[in-house]
Amino acid sequence: MNEALLQIRDLSVDYFLDKGAFRAVKNVSFDIGRGELFGLAGESGCGKSTIAYAITRLAKAPAWVAVGEILLDGQDLLKLPESRLQEVRWRRIGMVFQSAMNSLNPLMRVEAQFHDVLRRHTGSSREKSRARAEEMFKLVGIPASRLTDYPHQFSGGMRQRIVIAICLALKPELIIMDEPTTALDVVVQREILEQVIDLQRGYGFSVLFITHDLHLMAQLCHRIGVMLRGELVEVGDVRQVSRAPAHDYTRKLWGAIPQLPGHPPVKDAIA
Amino acid sequence: MNAVMTVPPAAIAAEPIVRLDGIERSFGLVQALRGVSLSLKGGHALALVGESGCGKTTCARIIARMDTPTGGEMLYRGRNITRTGTAAEEKAYRRAVQMVFQDPFASLNPVFSVQHHLARPLALHGHARSKAEQVKGVADLLNWVGLEPSLTAHKFPHELSGGQRQRVNIARALAVQPDVLVADEPTSMLDVSIRLGILELLARIKQERQLALLYITHDIATAAHVAEEVIVMFAGQMVEWGDTLSVIGHARHPYTQLLLSAVPDPDRPFVAGDSARFLGHAEEVRRLSRPSSTEVNKVGPNHFVRALGAMS
Numbered sequence: 001m002n003e004a005l006l007q008i009r010d011l012s013v014d015y016f017l018d019k020g021a022f023r024a025v026k027n028v029s030f031d032i033g034r035g036e037l038f039g040l041a042g043e044s045g046c047g048k049s050t051i052a053y054a055i056t057r058l059a060k061a062p063a064w065v066a067v068g069e070i071l072l073d074g075q076d077l078l079k080l081p082e083s084r085l086q087e088v089r090w091r092r093i094g095m096v097f098q099s100a101m102n103s104l105n106p107l108m109r110v111e112a113q114f115h116d117v118l119r120r121h122t123g124s125s126r127e128k129s130r131a132r133a134e135e136m137f138k139l140v141g142i143p144a145s146r147l148t149d150y151p152h153q154f155s156g157g158m159r160q161r162i163v164i165a166i167c168l169a170l171k172p173e174l175i176i177m178d179e180p181t182t183a184l185d186v187v188v189q190r191e192i193l194e195q196v197i198d199l200q201r202g203y204g205f206s207v208l209f210i211t212h213d214l215h216l217m218a219q220l221c222h223r224i225g226v227m228l229r230g231e232l233v234e235v236g237d238v239r240q241v242s243r244a245p246a247h248d249y250t251r252k253l254w255g256a257i258p259q260l261p262g263h264p265p266v267k268d269a270i271a
Numbered sequence: 272m273n274a275v276m277t278v279p280p281a282a283i284a285a286e287p288i289v290r291l292d293g294i295e296r297s298f299g300l301v302q303a304l305r306g307v308s309l310s311l312k313g314g315h316a317l318a319l320v321g322e323s324g325c326g327k328t329t330c331a332r333i334i335a336r337m338d339t340p341t342g343g344e345m346l347y348r349g350r351n352i353t354r355t356g357t358a359a360e361e362k363a364y365r366r367a368v369q370m371v372f373q374d375p376f377a378s379l380n381p382v383f384s385v386q387h388h389l390a391r392p393l394a395l396h397g398h399a400r401s402k403a404e405q406v407k408g409v410a411d412l413l414n415w416v417g418l419e420p421s422l423t424a425h426k427f428p429h430e431l432s433g434g435q436r437q438r439v440n441i442a443r444a445l446a447v448q449p450d451v452l453v454a455d456e457p458t459s460m461l462d463v464s465i466r467l468g469i470l471e472l473l474a475r476i477k478q479e480r481q482l483a484l485l486y487i488t489h490d491i492a493t494a495a496h497v498a499e500e501v502i503v504m505f506a507g508q509m510v511e512w513g514d515t516l517s518v519i520g521h522a523r524h525p526y527t528q529l530l531l532s533a534v535p536d537p538d539r540p541f542v543a544g545d546s547a548r549f550l551g552h553a554e555e556v557r558r559l560s561r562p563s564s565t566e567v568n569k570v571g572p573n574h575f576v577r578a579l580g581a582m583s
Contacts, residue, residue: 194541
């Protein structure tokens with residue numbers, strides 16, 4: 001936890017528009033430690049997803065990283081030639097997006113999609129990929145017999161778990177999750193995130209968790225950063241940000257979440 | 272615009288505007304709805320809560336007459352309208368029941384301005400006869416939903432935020448002067464910080480225009496903000512229903528309890544090593560909640576719970 005895996009230094013990202021450049025991310029700096037779960041909260045358009053795209057160098061025109069450094073283990077990803085990016089994407093940094101469950105190829109059996117990724121990144125044979133896929137399916141709680149199914153045969157929650165499983169198959173050091181459960185209902189959301197926590201402990205990867213739901217983020221993350229109009233207005237330990245938020249906007253964000261009225265929080269219905 | 276208000280609220284509240292009685296809907300072997308009964312009353316909101324695939328949207332589509340039930344009865348102001356009525360009756364019903372959809376991005380036509388979206392229903396339904404009446408009608412509607420007419424009317428959907436678009440959608444529904452508003456997950460694609468504003472708007476519309484509101488969601492916490500009554504659905508069946516505060520405060524059915532326990536709570540961090548327990552629990556609750564029992568118990572003045580499966 002002490003050693004920073006990812007260091008974002010003074011990052012600014014612009015979008016080139018007809019009216020000139022729009023700065024979507026303004027001088028943002030933060031660290032993510034090894035094995036740390038770091039949350040980035042904020043409303044639509046605050047720049048949180050733009051940061052995720054910048055880290056993976058997926059920011060495409062009209063987006064442009066103006067200044068800053070993104071250091072993975074001390075190596076600046078922004079200076080890496082395109083040809084060497086493949087060693088980082090998926091291998092070292094995995095990504096799960098909100099629409100990830102729709103990013104599976106509808107024409108390929110899930111098993112083949114595992115193989116596609118594993119062969120490309122590790123040169124794995126079909127048999128090895130199959131074994132790895134079975135192992136990963138077990139981890140995310142889907143019977144291995146379903147590996148030969150097509151994506152449409154799974155529910156949205158299962159598809160999202162399959163994407164997480166494919167992502168984990170390469171044992172990345174950092175997983176970026178951008179609103180991974182926003183499209184799912186609350187029970188499925190909790191099922192998936194509880195699994196992520198378990199897997200995180202087993203594998204020790206770091207997580208950058210992006211969402212607009214502070215309540216959910218507080219259940220999952222060690223540290224939280226709050227973004228407003230491209231700026232990181234507050235960063236701190238989850239306790240401090242939830243109990244004693246320093247910034248006005250953070251307080252507003254907490255207050256804006258619909259809560260159960262007249263109902264003491266269910267401490268743990270199953271305990 | 273306030274034609275609805277001229278009827279004394281109490282008179283409307285007395286009898287339901289729309290009533291479903293034992294509605295069934297099956298798609299081949301899949302039974303999407305099993306004996307759903309509910310009443311929509313003026314000035315009153317009912318929330319339909321449940322997971323994806325539980326039948327809540329099918330229910331909304333039936334109420335909006337975008338789908339027909341395979342069993343049960345449907346009444347509009349006391350008249351049985353289960354089978355297609357006369358063309359005039361059908362038209363009157365479709366005017367009375369309006370829908371607001373989940374996706375505020377897909378439900379507005381990108382090539383038309385806000386003005387067009389709102390003026391058209393006003394003109395088509397005879398609520399604005401001249402150009403001047405249309406402009407005034409649109410301005411009134413926009414004011415109603417908390418948008419400034421001079422800043423919004425000329426804009427196109429892509430120039431508006433998700434929350435603003437949803438407000439335009441609500442205004443579009445109100446333009447027809449309905450007496451029932453069916454809102455299917457109207458906030459689930461919006462930011463958490465925008466949701467409360469939309470929920471408050473729906474609550475205000477219900478109150479001031481004495482509309483019947485059916486609010487459909489998978490988020491039981493938001494249901495409590497809008498609706499006096501709630502129905503929790505699972506696998507096409509109502510499992511627990513009644514006064515919202517009673518159902519949420521004293522949930523009896525394991526599925527309702529599961530839904531409540533999954534509402535994000537910052538004071539209850541996830542613990543590593545817990546997932547198998549939670550997943551096992553959720554699976555068990557789903558298994559127990561599978562439709563099987565017709566026995567319903569009354570556990571409060573207006574609070575009902577379906578008995579667990581009698582199959583075991």
